[in-house]
Amino acid sequence: MDPDELEALGVYDPDAPGAAERLTLVQLALEHGAPIDDIRAAIGETRLHALAAERLMLDRPSHLTLAEAATKAEVTPDFATRLWRALGFALAADDATVCTDGDVDVLAFYRDVAMTAGPDAAISLARAVGASLARTADASVEVVRAGVEAPLRTAGGSNVDVARQLVDVTATMVPRIYPMFEAVHRRHLVESARRYSLWGASPTEASTTEAVVGFADLVGYSSLNEQLSTVELDALIDSFEQRTLDAVARPGVRLVKVIGDEVMFAAGSAPDAVAVVGQLLDASGLPPLRIGLATGTVLAREGDLFGTVVNLAARLEALAEPGQALVDAETARRLDPSSVEPRGWHPVAGFAAPVEVFALRR
DSSP, X not given: OOHHHHHHTTSOOTTSTTHHHHHHHHHHHHHTXXXXXXXXXXXXXXXXXXXXXXXXXXXXXXXXXXXXXXXXXXXXXXXXXXXXXXXXXXOOOTTOOOBOHHHHHHHHHHHHHHHHHOHHHHHHHHHHHHHHHHHHHHHHHHHHIIIIIXXXXXXXXXHHHHHHHHHHHHHHHHHHHHHHHHHHHHHHHHXXXXXXXXXXXXXXXXXXXXXXXXXXXXXXXHHHHHHSOHHHHHHHHHHHHHHHHHHHOSTTEEEEEEETTEEEEEESSHHHHHHHHHHHHTOSSSOXXXXXXXXXXXXXXXXXXXXXXXXXXXXXXXXXXXXXEEEEHHHHHTSOGGGEEEEEEEOOTXXXXXXXXXXEOO
C-alpha cells in the first residue's frame, strides 16, 4: 500500500510527529502479512515495532474463530473454550478470527487425549503445558528485551532499528526453537518415566505416589532484596537456581519448582533426598539455607505435588535454623539412626497434633 492508502485507512498521518518512522513500521508489518486491524491494534498498544516479528512467530494467518476451529477439530465449542482457557489464552469475541490451522491441530490433539484418558485429564494436561510454555515464552522475550532491544536502544537505535533487529532474531531463532523443544521434551518424557520406575511407584487412578519432598530457602532473602542491586540480586538468584539444579541432577530426583528464594524437590528415597540436602548446604557463595524433608503419599498433578506431606516439608523448612535440615519421623525412619538427631515434638501450623521432628547430622 502507498502512503495515501495508509492515510485513508487511518494508520498513517504524514503531518504527525514521527510520521516517517510510523510509515516504515507499518510497511514492515504489511510485508510480513499483518492485516490492517492488527496494525491498528498494535498502534493503540504501542507495539507497532514488534508486530512484524509477531507475524513471524505465529507463522500461519489467523483466519478462524474459536468455534470454527472447534468444528474443524471435531470438538464441542464448550471443550474448545475450556481448552483455550486452560492453555492460558484470553477468550476473544465470538466473531474474532483468532485461530490458525495450527490451533486446529492443537484442539485435535487434546480431543485424542480426552478420548484416551478423559476430558478432565486433557484439560489438566493443557493447564500444565500452557503454564510451562507461558513461562518459557516470557523467559525468551526477557532474553531478547535485555540482550537485544535494550543495548540497541541504549546505543540510540530507533523503533525502526529495533523492529528490523527483532525480525532478524525471530527469523533466525524461532524456527530452531521447536526442534529444540521436541528433543528436550522427548528426553524429559524418558527421564520422568524412568524416575517413577526408580521410585518403585505403582500407578494409581488418583495419581498418587510415594515420595520424599524437600523445601529449601535462602535465609535473609527479604533483607538482601533491599540491600543488593538489581544486578547483584539477579546473580544471587541465578547462583541459587544453578546450585539447586546441580544438586538434583541425579537419578530418582527432580526439581519440582522454583519460587523466588525457595525451591521444592522430590526424591524416591530418603538417602537420595539427603544427598541433595548435603550438596545444597555445602554450597559456597550463598547465604545459609533452611531445609525441610517429609515422606509419604503425595498427589501428583500437572507437574506439581500436593498433600499433607508437601505441607509438612514446607513447615519443617520454616522451623529449621539457618544451615539446618529438619525431617519428619517417616524420613528419619528410612535413614541410618546415626544420621539423625531427635528434636522432640513441635506444634506445626496446619497440623492438629504436635509433630515429631529430627535434625540431620552433618
